[in-house]
Amino acid sequence: MATAELKLTKNQRLVLDLLCSSDAPMSAYSILDQLRSEGLRAPLQVYRALDKLIGLGVVHRLESMNAFVACAHPACHSVEMVGFAICETCGKALEFADNDIAEILSGWASANGFAAKSTSVEIKGTCASCQKAAESASGAE
Amino acid sequence: MATAELKLTKNQRLVLDLLCSSDAPMSAYSILDQLRSEGLRAPLQVYRALDKLIGLGVVHRLESMNAFVACAHPACHSVEMVGFAICETCGKALEFADNDIAEILSGWASANGFAAKSTSVEIKGTCASCQKAAESASGAE
């Protein structure tokens, strides 16, 4: 599903397009700052748009960094679970999907009588390119 | 490992004991409020103690709710991964461990050259007892 096909309001569209054009997750307040020129003035306008976009599944919230990111996979709604590997050096978030994990988690839930509504899987660390950059930097000392 | 054996400072001990006695995760500021009578006055005192306790592995941070909880398993350091099922009704967090998920995640990481430092797995939903309570409430209407 291309996000262009979604019927969104002006604010929702502004927020989604900004997130799509960003190469890293953004905080609600940095979204607000970027969109002041478009007429957004208050945090709530951003949070409301984000709520809607998250509900539609085209934006994900990164719980561990209070940030938001556009869904990387146009068809990710068809996938059970979405996780993120977040690089603490460059700030980028790599999205991944894994049905095995989804099954384990839903298995645990049903075995424990827990009715799961949403799931968050986040790995923090250093991405491949930042590791390389660090290596060559230390090698060049 | 019983937490009593840990060599902790006064503030760290206060925070850990409070979390151990709580049946649900607590926010940093509710910890602070509870410990004002013990002499704690500022958020930083709580955050510093929490940082230390998390580093020791005896406290976990619930990323999705900005809250903190004592580790449920005295020996949880030996387990690869810890996850939580958080009930949105009663606020309690059920801790679980799963080495299969840990393996999948570390497998993904090594396949993608990502150096993982920490992992967070959180499920939000409704726990078994709150579901029962809701059922009997609606049945009694």
Add this chain to the structure above:
DNA sequence: TTCGTTTGTGTAATATTATTACGTAACATA
């Protein structure tokens, strides 16, 4: 079409969570 409902908007105020900056104290150990 008109009513009523839902959904979205805009603004202001406030609540909640977390950090920075600074100086001091306790303590191990070389």
Add this chain to the structure above:
DNA sequence: TATGTTACGTAATAATATTACACAAACGAA
């Protein structure tokens, strides 16, 4: 004792998120 490390206390501030209120647009059903 001199030194480094860890922890403490306080104040100020930054960053994130929500509540409350009033109004407007969209839309379906009578």
